[in-house]
Amino acid sequence: MDQIDQARIEDEPLLLTPGPVTLSARVKRAMLHDYASGEAVMQETIAWSRRYLLDLCNAQGTHTAIPLVGSGTSGTEAAIGTFVPPNGKLLIHTNGVYGDRLVEIARRIRTPYTSFRTAPYTPPTAEQFAAAIAADPGITHVMVVHCETSTGILNPIESIAAVCRRAGKGLLIDAVASFGAFMLDAKALSFDAVICSANKGLQAPPGLAWIIAKKSALEEAKGNAHSLTLDLWDQNQHMDRTGMFRFTPATHLLLGFAEALREHAGEGGIAGRHDRYRRSWRRLVDGMRQMGFRTLLEDEVASPIVTTFHEPLDPAYSFKALYEGMKRRGFIIFPGRLAAANTFRIACIGVVTEDDIGRALDALEATMREMGVAGMGRI
Numbered sequence: 590m591d592q593i594d595q596a597r598i599e600d601e602p603l604l605l606t607p608g609p610v611t612l613s614a615r616v617k618r619a620m621l622h623d624y625a626s627g628e629a630v631m632q633e634t635i636a637w638s639r640r641y642l643l644d645l646c647n648a649q650g651t652h653t654a655i656p657l658v659g660s661g662t663s664g665t666e667a668a669i670g671t672f673v674p675p676n677g678k679l680l681i682h683t684n685g686v687y688g689d690r691l692v693e694i695a696r697r698i699r700t701p702y703t704s705f706r707t708a709p710y711t712p713p714t715a716e717q718f719a720a721a722i723a724a725d726p727g728i729t730h731v732m733v734v735h736c737e738t739s740t741g742i743l744n745p746i747e748s749i750a751a752v753c754r755r756a757g758k759g760l761l762i763d764a765v766a767s768f769g770a771f772m773l774d775a776k777a778l779s780f781d782a783v784i785c786s787a788n789k790g791l792q793a794p795p796g797l798a799w800i801i802a803k804k805s806a807l808e809e810a811k812g813n814a815h816s817l818t819l820d821l822w823d824q825n826q827h828m829d830r831t832g833m834f835r836f837t838p839a840t841h842l843l844l845g846f847a848e849a850l851r852e853h854a855g856e857g858g859i860a861g862r863h864d865r866y867r868r869s870w871r872r873l874v875d876g877m878r879q880m881g882f883r884t885l886l887e888d889e890v891a892s893p894i895v896t897t898f899h900e901p902l903d904p905a906y907s908f909k910a911l912y913e914g915m916k917r918r919g920f921i922i923f924p925g926r927l928a929a930a931n932t933f934r935i936a937c938i939g940v941v942t943e944d945d946i947g948r949a950l951d952a953l954e955a956t957m958r959e960m961g962v963a964g965m966g967r968i
């Protein structure tokens with residue numbers, strides 16, 4: 590039986606999308622308080638959350654956990670702006686929309702960068718990273734997306750980190766989609782920064798980004814940031830000194846966040862959450878294949894976070910009708926994010942169980958039948 594609080598507002602559809610995700614009732618209830626900025630309960634909430642996140646990635650002593658108000662993207666922008674000095678250079682890997690967004694951030698905030706692209710449906714290799722690093726001696730930092738949400742592919746972070754360690758380059762990891770469901774060991778990977786958001790695998794309300802930053806790298810980053818609000822060095826020193834944010838804290842979100850972390854711990858931490866997502870994903874992929882759908886990725890390179898499916902070729906099919914039919918039956922799904930392929934995506938994160946996925950499969954089959962889509966195997 591799943592040890593999660595599934596109670597949610599009735600009549601609202603379940604979000605099978607890669608963020609925002611459906612939250613438990615206890616996380617939503619935890620936000621029903623008005624606290625002032627400096628109150629002890631807020632300081633304790635923040636301090637406890639920082640410690641929990643460091644414990645989650647074996648980062649005590651070497652790293653610090655820094656919260657920011659904003660979505661996951663503000664966390665990636667803050668990390669790029671703070672860690673890469675004006676005389677440094679960032680190598681950005683991309684194999685999807687979120688990697689492309691990192692390139693766009695570097696361009697917009699005028700961070701010196703270079704980028705390289707690998708195929709979207711197969712993971713990059715350590716050799717490709719080593720070659721890209723060797724090609725430009727000016728490179729000081731490397732940035733990579735862990736789970737690329739536009740396809741669901743999982744990039745091989747251990748071997749990429751090993752290349753960066755050998756070459757002496759700082760490593761920044763966009764773990765917005767994967768954090769909370771995958772172990773990212775700070776000591777083993779020795780990353781400069783892991784960026785996560787409150788809202789995906791941590792199942793907290795959207796609006797907070799967190800950066801797990803290596804202390805020694807952060808000390809060297811003083812004065813780098815292009816932005817006052819996104820200066821991680823400044824935010825961290827203020828947090829360490831006062832226990833509070835520099836500017837108005839998102840008090841309600843922080844309360845919801847801490848409750849979501851307690852829920853995470855109660856579910857068995859990373860292992861428990863990963864197992865639930867994986868069971869849901871297995872049920873989803875097997876059920877969809879039985880109906881004749883094909884996944885964009887091979888199972889070996891796929892993550893249990895989000896799965897991309899090819900759309901049926903039948904002219905009776907339209908994503909809009911699928912979306913509307915699923916919504917009427919209580920589920921929200923997402924369109925694909927790739928220009929090249931006609932796809933749609935179903936995520937397994939949030940307070941979603943294997944049983945929910947079973948019901949979603951029934952809803953999808955009923956919707957396809959309603960649309961009159963044929964030629965998808967059983968349909």
Ligand SMILES: *Cc1c(COP(=O)(O)O)cnc(C)c1O
Nearest residue numbers: 660661662687736738765766786
């Ligand atoms: C969702 C996501 C982001 C961006 O997060 P926002 O909260 O939408 O700003 C960045 N990277 C990855 C891999 C994501 O999945």
